[in-house]
Amino acid sequence: MDPFVSLSPETRARILILLHSEDDMGRLCMASPFMLRYYLHYKAYISREQLSNNLDNDLLQDAMAIIHFPSTRVTPHDEYETAVARHMSRWSHRQFPNPLVTEDRESIVKLGGLFRRLHKYMSDYMAKATSPSIPRAYLCLDNVSKGRSHSIYTHKPFDLNKLNYDEKKRLFQAFLRYELFYKVEHPRVKSEDVMERTRFLAIRGGTKLQKLDLEGIRCVHEYVRSLYGAVLAHCSGVHRPEPEVQMTSRPSHWHFNADLYGSDLGLPGIYTHNTPMLADFGFELISTLIHVATRGEKGRQKAIRWFKSFVHETEPTLKRSTPIPGGLALNFDRPRSRKNDFEKTPGVCQQLFATIRSEEWVGSAYEPSEAALRRSVFRQRAWCLLDDARLYPRSRLSHFPLKQHMKNPSQRKSLCAQLSLTRL
Structure with a gap:
């Protein structure tokens, strides 16, 4: 019964x-x-309660822009650019109706589905970002897949209720705006003309995004990129045999390089620049690939064939989406970095800024490879989303590579080698 x-x-x-x-x-x-x-x-009622408990009007505006984004299947090709521009103008001026007020049942159900889809990825990201060992955690696909990956390292889903109100809102907003921005600049549909226009509407429209908002989007992009690395690792049979890892200051515990595993499958281009481009497709593509790749040996082989097809046939026809300039939106590598950029940022950002920009380090800029590695590490640790270090393995910032970790030549070489093929 x-x-x-x-x-x-x-x-x-x-x-x-x-x-x-x-x-x-x-x-x-x-x-x-x-x-x-x-x-x-009771789907509409359940979705309504979930939305009202987790999303305020700002987040609902972002979510409405996603679920009602113009479709290439419905909108004629010659009208698509205009439709996207009009749609983003409504978003930037916060003009979408609140479905919880208007009782729009269809939108409520769609929003509920979007909320539940993104929730598992947000929980997975925070579990990995606060893990003792970044490489082991980021290899794991079990929390975002109905199948099983080759990695025997598993971690419990992160309880988002551990986040305070501001942290949870930053997380939701970063994931929603990542999904929205990469719908705007989807590699398959964007053109040179639409790129500049929609970028202007999205970033300089009625709601101008701050540097913290932009960096949040890049953090989610780094996370999605890492999911492709985990799928590639799964397809090549990579796993970590040790059941436990103790947190140390070794460089190998700081960073997961998503670009390392394509060469194991004989994919010559996948480990140089394809993972950033794949992350430009939003969550729909990676969700499908994870589902396929973790469905036994047949699914794994099917995913491998897809990657090979992408590298040799699809990728040359696409353009890299760049709605946000490269590098940290919050940048403290340069002497011109402004202190007021960090005055209203979360506590982790402020602590890192104060440490890195202290008098003893002013003027000692990072080498490009060091800066690239540090950007990736910071984003994998969700550095711009948390108010303090309470959720990290240690309640301090010892798991962020700072200048003192670059002093030893062998350690510097080990760190920089991880990012030698990365293009951010």
């Missing part, structure tokens, strides 16, 4: 509302046909 039948309607609804991940929702509905029927009947 289905045990959920005996529960009150209020209890059943509460259980479903608390399941923020689409995978958790799917597992429950698969185990209980009764809960599946209940969910399908």
Whole structure:
């Protein structure tokens, strides 16, 4: 007998509302046909409660811009540029109606689906960002896949309730705006004309994004890029045999290089510049690849064939999307870096700025390879999202590579070698 039948309607609804991940929702509905029927009947109500508990009006505007983004399947090709420009103008001026107020059932259901899809990735990102060993954590796909990856290292999903209100909003906003911006500058559909116009609307429109907002988007881009690296590692059979890793200051525990694993599959271009381009496709493509690659040996071989097809046939026809200039949006590598850029940033940003820009280091700029590595490490640690270091393995910033870690020549070589083929 289905045990959920005996529960009150209020209890059943509460259980479903608390399941923020689409995978958790799917597992429950698969185990209980009764809960599946209940969910399908009350989907709009459940989605509404989840949205009202987690998204304010600003976040709803970002989400509405995503679910109602012009489709190339519906919009004629010669009208698409105009449609995107008009759509982004509505977003930048915050003109989308709030579906929780207008009782727009269709939009509420779509928003609920978007929320649950992104929630599992946000939880996975924060679990990895706060892990003792970045490379081991970032190799793991189990928390974002219904299948199993080759990595025997697993980590518990991160409870987003550990974040305070401001941290949670930054995280939601970064993921939503990443998804929106890479719909605007999708490698398949953008042209030279639309790139500049939509970039202007998105960044300089009615709602001008701050440097902190832009850096948040780049953090999510780095995370999605790492997912492709994990899929490539899974396809090539890479795993970490040690069951436990103790946090040390060794460079190998600081960074996950997404570009290392394509060469194992005989993909000559995938480890030089393709992972950043793949991350320009948003979450839809990587979700499909993870689903396919972790469905047994047949799925793994299918994913390998796709990567080879992408490198040899698809990639040459695409253009790299660059809606945000390269490098840290919050940049303290240069003497001209302004202190007021960091005055309203989260605590981790301020602490790192104060440390790196202290008098003893002023004028001692990083080498390009060092700066590239540090940018990647900071983003993999979600550096611009947290107010303090309480959630990191140690309640301090010892897991961020600073200038003192570059003094030893052998350590410097080990660090920089990891990013020798990376293009950010």
